[in-house]
Amino acid sequence: MSVKRKIILVLLLAVVLNFAGGCGEKNNMAQKQVPAEKQGLQIVTSFSILSDLVKNVAGDKAAVEYIVPIGENPHDYEMLPSELQKVTDADVFFINGFGLEGGMERILGNVTNTPVVSLSEGITPIPIVGDDAPDPHAWLDASLVITYVMNIRDTLISLDPDNKREYKHNAEVYINQLNELDSWIREQVAIIPQAKRIIVISENAFKYYGKAYGFQTEGIWELNSHEEGTPQQISRVVDLVTNKGLPAVFVETTVDKRYMQTIVNETGVPIAGAVYTDALGNKGSGADTYINMMKYNTEIFVKGLGN
Numbered sequence: 593m594s595v596k597r598k599i600i601l602v603l604l605l606a607v608v609l610n611f612a613g614g615c616g617e618k619n620n621m622a623q624k625q626v627p628a629e630k631q632g633l634q635i636v637t638s639f640s641i642l643s644d645l646v647k648n649v650a651g652d653k654a655a656v657e658y659i660v661p662i663g664e665n666p667h668d669y670e671m672l673p674s675e676l677q678k679v680t681d682a683d684v685f686f687i688n689g690f691g692l693e694g695g696m697e698r699i700l701g702n703v704t705n706t707p708v709v710s711l712s713e714g715i716t717p718i719p720i721v722g723d724d725a726p727d728p729h730a731w732l733d734a735s736l737v738i739t740y741v742m743n744i745r746d747t748l749i750s751l752d753p754d755n756k757r758e759y760k761h762n763a764e765v766y767i768n769q770l771n772e773l774d775s776w777i778r779e780q781v782a783i784i785p786q787a788k789r790i791i792v793i794s795e796n797a798f799k800y801y802g803k804a805y806g807f808q809t810e811g812i813w814e815l816n817s818h819e820e821g822t823p824q825q826i827s828r829v830v831d832l833v834t835n836k837g838l839p840a841v842f843v844e845t846t847v848d849k850r851y852m853q854t855i856v857n858e859t860g861v862p863i864a865g866a867v868y869t870d871a872l873g874n875k876g877s878g879a880d881t882y883i884n885m886m887k888y889n890t891e892i893f894v895k896g897l898g899n
C-alpha cells in the first residue's frame with residue numbers, strides 16, 4: 593500500500609469509528625431521504641462475477657454493486673476509502689472466500705458491522721499446488737456455482753423474508769440455467785482429444801473447471817497474488833508445451849500477457865485467446881454475464897485444443 597493510500601485510509605477509519613460511536617449509523621440511515629426506487633436491499637459483492645449471480649437471485653428486489661473494477665484482479669485487492677464506505681452502507685457484503693479477498697477482509701474486520709457472507713461455504717476446496725491453502729476459483733465449475741446461488745438465496749431470505757417466494761423462484765430458474773450450462777460445456781469439450789486436454793495459462797485458475805470438465809491445468813504461477821513469472825517458471829511451461837505438443841496456450845483478460853508471450857516466442861505455439869477468470873467482460877464483449885463468460889471461455893478452449 594502506498595503511503596498516500598495509507599494516510600487516506602487512516603483518516604477514513606477515524607471518520608467511520610467516530611461516526612459509529614457518535615450519532616449511530618443506523619439512526620443516520622433512517623434520516624436519509626431514500627427515493628422510492630432505491631428501496632430494497634443494498635448489496636455489495638467483492639468482484640463482478642459474484643454480482644451477476646446475486647442479480648439473478650435478487651431480481652428487482654435489490655441494488656447490487658461490486659468493488660473490484662472489471663479488468664482488475666481481486667487477489668489481495670485493497671479497497672479505496674470510498675469502496676470501504678460502500679460496503680459499510682450495504683445490507684450485506686458477499687465475498688467468494690477461500691482466501692480470495694484476504695486484503696479486503698483485513699480492513700473490514702475493524703470498521704464495519706455489515707455482515708460478510710462467503711459464497712463458497714459448503715464447497716470442498718482444491719488446494720493450490722505445493723500448498724495446503726485452498727485455490728479460490730471454485731466459480732469456474734458451473735455445478736459448484738449452484739452452491740453459491742443457494743447461499744445467496746438463503747441470505748436474501750434471512751435479510752428480507754417478505755420476498756422469500758421471489759428469491760426461491762429466481763434461484764430455481766437460475767439453477768436450471770446453470771445445469772444447462774454444465775451440460776453444454778460437457779458437450780462442447782467432448783471433441784477435444786484426451787492428449788490435448790491441457791489448459792496452459794498464466795495463473796493456474798482452472799483447477800475446478802479442469803476437474804469438472806476433464807482437463808489437466810498448468811499455470812506459469814499458481815495465484816495472481818504470487819504473480820512472478822520467474823525464468824524457472826517460464827522454462828518449466830516452455831518444456832511442458834513442447835513435450836506435450838500442445839496446439840495452443842491461453843491468457844486471461846486480467847493478467848499481464850508478456851509472460852505468456854515469452855512462452856509463445858520460445859515454443860512457436862500460439863495464444864488461442866484471452867479468457868475470463870477473475871472478472872466479467874464489459875458489455876458487448878460476449879462475456880458480460882457469468883453464463884456468457886463460461887461459454888466464451890469454453891469456445892476458446894475448443895478452438896485452441898479441438899483439432
Ligand SMILES: [Zn+2]
Pocket residue numbers: 667729795797816869870
Ligand atoms: Zn484468479
